[in-house]
Amino acid sequence: MYLTENEIMSQHLALKKTWEYITGRRGDLTNFFSRYPQRRFVFLGCGSSYMLAKSARCMFGACAGTTANAVAGGDYLVHPEYYKEMMQESILITLSRSGQTSEIVRSAAHIKERYGIPVLSISMKDQNDIMPYSDVDLTMDWCYDQSVCQTRTVTNLYLALAMLLGFYRQEDQLLADLARVVDENEEYTRRYRPVLKETAAKNWDHAVVLADGPLHGLGEEGALAFTEIAMVPGQCFHLLDYRHGPMVLNGEHTLTVVLVQAGEEKLQKDLIQDLQRHGGTVVTVAASEGTELKDNLPGVDVNVEIGGDISWIARGIPFIFVCQILAFEKAMVLGKNPDEPKGLDAFITLIYS
Incomplete structure (x- = not known):
């Protein structure tokens, strides 16, 4: 392993x-x-x-x-x-x-x-x-x-x-939500790994991660996982902002991971349908409660459900797993060694003269 x-x-x-x-x-x-x-x-x-x-x-x-x-x-x-x-x-x-x-x-x-x-x-x-x-x-x-x-x-x-x-x-509710996703993490990761492994085998050669608010920085890290682990280009954008230029590069060889939030579901659905028209692979990550969007997206390759109506910030823990395991499984498909990406070190030491 x-x-x-x-x-x-x-x-x-x-x-x-x-x-x-x-x-x-x-x-x-x-x-x-x-x-x-x-x-x-x-x-x-x-x-x-x-x-x-x-x-x-x-x-x-x-x-x-x-x-x-x-x-x-x-x-x-x-x-x-x-x-x-x-x-x-x-x-x-x-x-x-x-x-x-x-x-x-x-x-x-x-x-x-x-x-x-x-x-x-x-x-x-x-x-x-x-x-x-x-x-x-x-x-x-x-x-x-x-x-x-x-x-x-x-x-x-x-x-x-x-x-x-x-x-x-x-904020005790946030802490309770975090405790819940921690408790559910093992079952969640084992349940979704097989379908995400299948997704990694599809014909895509670069990845886009779409996330907003407090999960946007974490989404950037998810995009970096594709770059470092699978050694395929990864980028991150805000959901609706993706239309403002970057979407022009989205095509049949693009994997797009979309973090779906409750509220403004029509705007998010319209964006996802735009992505589908570009012909690439689309993975959505959505709560199993609190949004109907997950049940109304025919053609999405995979929808990963986050259990329960939990807070936005707590969703970051299951969300980042999706990017990490997709990146690892893509590395396996490409025959890469994810432990030792060429040209990278675990930490950087600067030399001062």
């Missing part, structure tokens, strides 16, 4: 540990938010973790009286003065698999030393290089991906961010 396959298909075990761990840290995290009540957040990441930072920006930025931004570590290193006003009086949250990526470590060090703002770090490796600059550390080594491309790490980072939001907003 490939490492990537094992990390995707066993992530239900890691999700349960993460749920227990973050729940056990609720008091520490609630105290952290109380101790630093500025309600300004900056999320810092690189690659996959930067895409998750963009989802976190949307999650926290939609909270009352709160501002949130996402910055790529390399961007900050090159342009630190540009972000001066953004960093002042904010809370910095760093996201990293290893805690050793140079862009994040050096940026966190500079921000902490220059602005003295509180730092909360989330990573998958204890005793990492960011921890000396952190006020609170969340480390989840059971989520660390040994393969180059991140899958289990991504899903668990997303869960940690969503739980953090639940604590910040004191």
Whole structure:
């Protein structure tokens, strides 16, 4: 079994540990938010973790009286003065698999030393290089991906961010919904893997992921999974915005993964029917309750149902699996090694002269 396959298909075990761990840290995290009540957040990441930072920006930025931004570590290193006003009086949250990526470590060090703002770090490796600059550390080594491309790490980072939001907003319903998708994850992944494996064998050579709101950054990570794991081009766009130019490239060799939301179902249905007319492969991901759209789309290749009427943010956990397993199964079809994509490293170390 490939490492990537094992990390995707066993992530239900890691999700349960993460749920227990973050729940056990609720008091520490609630105290952290109380101790630093500025309600300004900056999320810092690189690659996959930067895409998750963009989802976190949307999650926290939609909270009352709160501002949130996402910055790529390399961007900050090159342009630190540009972000001066953004960093002042904010809370910095760093996201990293290893805690050793140079862009994040050096940026966190500079921000902490220059602005003295509180730092909360989330990573998958204890005793990492960011921890000396952190006020609170969340480390989840059971989520660390040994393969180059991140899958289990991504899903668990997303869960940690969503739980953090639940604590910040004191939103017990969100936390209950997250607990539900964690509990259902193993059955869900085993149920849908066979049909998604069949979908991976269809005649498509590039992938498009369509997702909105707090799941758009996660959708970008889903598109990156196609690029890194299957080594086919992957892109992500907002649903209706896809018509504004990018759809011109959608054709018979395109796989399009569409996250369907309750509400404005006619607009979403019209978009999906437009995609079908382009002749490619269409996979929809929709709640099994709360939307009738899933029952009224003849010709869609696969509809993946997310159980229950759960919140938008909680749907991200089953949604990202669809992209991850499609990417892995496509790699198998193409005879690629998903564990060691050529030219990629697990984390980047910059050399300074």
